[in-house]
Every structure is written in C-alpha cells, then in structure tokens.
Amino acid sequence: MIQLNYRDARPIYEQVKDGLRHLVVTGALQAGDKLPSVRALASSLAINPNTIQRAYEALEREGYLYTVAGKGSFAAPQSDVNAARRTALLLQFDTAAAELLFLGATIGELTARLETTAREKRGV
Incomplete structure (x- = not known):
C-alpha cells in the first residue's frame, strides 16, 4: 500500500x-x-x-x-477535492515549468510529458 x-x-x-x-x-x-x-x-x-x-x-x-x-x-x-489544492498545484506546476525552461527544457518536451501523463491517466 x-x-x-x-x-x-x-x-x-x-x-x-x-x-x-x-x-x-x-x-x-x-x-x-x-x-x-x-x-x-x-x-x-x-x-x-x-x-x-x-x-x-x-x-x-x-x-x-x-x-x-x-x-x-x-x-x-x-x-x-477543494479548489485551493488545485490552485496550489497549478502554482507548483508554473514554478516547475518556468525553472525547467530556464534550465533548457523546450516547450515541446514539456508538452510531450504533459500529453503522456494525460494519456496514462485516461488509460489510453
């Protein structure tokens, strides 16, 4: 567990x-x-x-x-699940995405990871 x-x-x-x-x-x-x-x-x-x-x-x-x-x-x-948690997670996402972009990640890489996560969540 x-x-x-x-x-x-x-x-x-x-x-x-x-x-x-x-x-x-x-x-x-x-x-x-x-x-x-x-x-x-x-x-x-x-x-x-x-x-x-x-x-x-x-x-x-x-x-x-x-x-x-x-x-x-x-x-x-x-x-x-309350909206405050969703808002907090979106702020964490924004912060992480900004840092990744600063470190050289491309928008395409970030988009691909997000799409992969979405597919896994849907079970596709």
Missing part, C-alpha cells in the same frame, strides 16, 4: 500523506472506499498512530478524505 523511505528528507507523515493521496488520485482508492483505521495502518507500517492521524487530518483538510464518526475514514469523491 504505502512505502516509507527512512532516508527521505521528508517527514514520515508527509510520506504517508503523499502515498495515500497517490492512491486516491490514481484510482487505487475509489470514492467511498474505507481506509485502514489509524491503529491498523500505524501497526502495518510500524510507526506511531499520531503520525497516521496527522496525515489523515491533512488529507481531510485537502479534501481527499472524509471521516464519519465511529465509522472511519473514506476516500472522498474527486469533486470534493
């Missing part, structure tokens, strides 16, 4: 958050799918439950998850 890299400079909760976000974005977790409990995931990853709780709370704020009291956490429908 989620792979942790203890040599990664990012905090563990961010790795968990990114791993779960990736599962939702790629469709491995469909809208309404129940996520493992905080304790179960912490146990399987051999980390502190507070780390998992922090990742779940961050993903809930971003709109990728929702929690039902007494039931657990679930993957949110894509339409529920």
